[in-house]
Amino acid sequence: MSAPTETPTNKPAETLSEAARRRTFAVISHPDAGKSTLTEALALHAAAITSAGAVHGKGDRRGVTSDWMEMEQARGISITSAALRIDYGGCVLNLLDTPGHADFSEDTYRVLAAVDCAIMLLDSAKGLEPQTLKLFDVCRARKVPVITFVNKWDRPGREPLELLDEIEQRIGLRPTPLNWPVGIAGDFRGLIDRSDDSYTKLHRTPGGATVAQEERLDHDRAAEIEQDAWIQAREELELLGEIGADYDEESFLAGVSSPVLFGAALPNFGVGQLLRALIDLAPAPSPQADAAGVPRPIEAPFSGLVFKMQANMDKAHRDRMAFVRVCSGRFDRGMVLTHAATGRPFATKYTQAVFGAERHTIDTAFPGDVIALVNAQALRVGDTLYEGPKVEFPPIPSFAPEHFAVARALDAGRYKQFRRGIEQLDTEGVVQVLVSDVRGEQAPVLAAVGPLQFDVVKHRMEHEFRAPIELAHLDYGLARRTDAASAPILHGLSGAEVLTRRLDGELLVLVHNKWRLRVIERDNPGLVLEPLLAGGVEDGS
Template sequence: MPSDSSAIRNIGIISHIDAGKTTVSERILFYSGETYKMGEVHDGLAVMDWMPQEQERGITITASATTCRWGDYRLNLIDTPGHIDFTIEVERSVRVLDGAIAIFSAVEGVQPQSELVWRQAERNRVPRVCFINKMDRAGADYRQTLAQIVGRLKARPVLIQLPVGEEASFSGVVDLLTEEMVTFDEHDLGKSVIRGKVPEAMIPEIEEVRLKVTEAAADFDDEVMAAFLDGKKVPAEVLRRALRRGTLAGEIFPVLLGTALRNKGVQPLLDAVCFYLPSPLDIPPIPGHHPSGGGEERLSCDPNGPLAALAFKVMSEEGRRLTYLRIYSGTLKGGASLLNPARGAYEKVRHLFHMHSHRREEIQQAEAGDIVAVTGFQAALTGDTLCDPAKPLVLEGVTVPESVVSLAVEAKGGEDRERLDTVLQYFQWEDPTFKVHEDKETGQTILTGMGELHLEIVIDRLRREYGVQVKTGRPRVVYREALRRPVERREYFQREGEKRPEIAELLIRLTPLPRGSGIRVAVPPPAPPVSRELLAALEQSALEACQSSCRTGYPLTDLEVRIVEVPLEPGTPFPSEATFRAAARRGVVMAAREGAPMLLEPIMSLELELPVESLGKVLGTLQQKRGRVEGLDKRGEVEVVRATVPLAEMFGYMTDLRSATKGRGSYTMEFQRFEEAPPQVQEQFGL
């Protein structure tokens, strides 16, 4: 039996919307004995989709964590959303996962959101096994899906199963490593797995494909290579060991087949998770930085090491926080006092839980490698590090994607007004992509999120969970400002001090950067009387100034802000930090106004699926919306159009698409980049 940490698998399920993530999760819980009845997404009864909004819409909105056992192994499983508006749930999940199951539909293949979540996993170096689902559906073609994994994802899939039967006659799989046929008893919902001899007619194909598996495994094991070159058959266990090495290295991806809805193929998938995906002990030591600037330290998965954990998700339950942690080092116990270096705060663990979706199982302690939830924290947010106060350390945080749609809201009554700000603060704890600010001109509260559905869910939760009624405006695009030319400005700022006027002087240089660079702030090295703390305050104030914009109310981006000098006249009183902060904020804004500001608009990547006869009409509607077609593909009876289009043109587009395709068209889109808005849009904003 494996040791405790080596028997843990921290895994997530990632895919495009409607590829079957939650259905696979429900089967995993059922076959592992965690639940005694399968919940179905289409019935609104899935355990992992517990929010009313998820049950009504049949989609996953929030990542749900659960714990179950499979043989000697304990799986910490996170079911992630597939809709682009909730991509932060995938981002923060893959940040703390050791491995993932990537699910693809055998009919639709590699879809746009499949590519996005694959890139997220790639960026976080998460090993994956692939599951081609819906093998029983008409038009299922696993070979096409494999080709798309190679072509679109630039990955190397290794097929370790073959299907028995096609489409409606799909009845099981052939395990290419053991050369057995695997079927699933329909009388007990597929719980009984039956292994037997392979059909005679399939033997030549099995031998041919098994040879390809051996060839892939040979790249990672000398014993397999020698046997492959000698033409010998390699035992299943030796092949498995070699494939595991390649999977952990992120160079190959084992592929399994099945149909979760028809209860076929999930148990071999669970075996593959245990065989091929890493335990916490297989993960390289992770870097941590000392908050005081004392260098880097690498932490291995050691229960006896210094405690370090990452808060990757916060949930609000009537104003109380439930914080999800991935423990990377040390042992965490109930009642422990921890340091949050990012907030400069101490947090106390009141209770410690393993989660089963929204149900809790209280535990007394958790060790390195585990994923748990705690109550009692007051300040921690997504991406914060919690550590031993005696050994402060900061781990790498979570990448937060751009929020591109905003909505004005107004409380309906006095009681609603009193509660609105408080409840919106709860939502901001939970979701780093959800932002709230007040429009200084109108006094309205502006909500900003990832898309129309994201904000629609927020409004629905305000009403249902907290009884707050609001009136809403129309969704609006969130633009950005950028500069056309570099500019340098010497800023003098005077304010009344406690005893005498204070004057702070700064030399500030703004330099435009390439698209997608974001904001960079550079400060000179500290030299008396300018301290490191004052320079950090100037850096923070410059960032705040970029967020407040210079002309249109939208944040600045793609800009380097350099504090070139902090000149001080000998013998003059040293201004306060507050005076320097004000000088930095004003200096950045005034300099930006001199740098020929322009407006950037969000451009979305769009993929449409539509009947062939509607293609001409749909291409016409795209042209009217300033869309650029980048590719056309045929997928069975469906035409697939890939295009880019400004977000400003996409509000209400589903109505246009349904009209053009007689209700048979659908689309998915994701944020791609910001680019300069056309002159007519610039003029609307006075630029």
């Protein structure tokens, strides 16, 4: 492939230089592992904010920056992804905070399509939990390298060597600790940096609202102060050296090993070391493969992938934003791009960078950056925008839904608002919207990965679109892809219902459970009943 030509909007050398400074990553974890707290702590250490807050703040402590949605602040959980751009250490860190709750796994999957690295956050007491395992499987499927951060070391938990063994045994990822805690979980004294064998003693700040105070101690002083905790840590470090648990760049980038750091996000212990590891170890943007499998060079003309749609972030304007990961080239606000799905031009006059719910106009962006295009009515999740020669990236698959409910407007006089709201939530991917000839457009079937998605739909329909709805839950637990020839036969079977997925026109059949599905398959061997994506892999239930 010939080198890209330099034009006023495409300067390959500049693009390569700027891309090398970018680190685009996501934080993934099981609920309650401290993900939003870590996100806030990273921003605090990078001096992007001046005071950290907890989700359930007390006194004058405010809510977490990344949890901007009203429901998130009320419930204390992340239910939508958020983008935070942070300048630190000569690099641009694009942190994509993901929903912590398992019911919003699909949103997390979309985010992982837009990052180059992931931080896998573990609770020191609980280790690998079900949601963590599912998300790691997605990282493995997408070949996203993983840095592990063992959180909450300031609280009672498990032995560090036990946690490392669990990582290797359960997910086949070789852990390579970059630092090592002095003091057992719940009696956190400080951290030994394995790269230079230095020791940093940590001092808690009031409420963890500011950066933790760090004190460097030589080995003699550390042994005098920490006593038995120091001796134990040194013995464990010797064991790590004997088994060869040392960082290896090639195996990390290949997804074979994972650098491990210990810390505690709430009091801001060890967060600075994590930031430095991101800058030093996390990969910069690399060429992305298009739908044909051909990598698009970083320095090629602009291309970007829409990985998220979000409406009404600004209550005053009720706008709709498309979050785009820049895959190649330089972006300049005002440039006219091509929408790959339609071939039509797309203007970029209103383009912003976001920091949680805060936003400001952005004029330029480079590979790895996330830009938000305002009032992007024509775009959908998985769309490609480009300049110059056509490129289209692979679509982002939808998850296999397991929960279904019929939605109806409570006020028939607000049916237009009802339709507009349902279509908007469908476009954003909050739920999948299915329709059928039997039920009609006025009673769409909402399909979700988890039931909490329905709570989000009801809340947003009432408060954003002023069209309250009622939901009638359906007794189905599986969805399968079918075809026009199979649909009439399936329509006549008990325990099954055929609907159309609105976005792509595919036919889906809903089935009560896997046992009913097996009976249908046994009695009708010629029917098309294809599994959908579930958690990054094909759903074979």
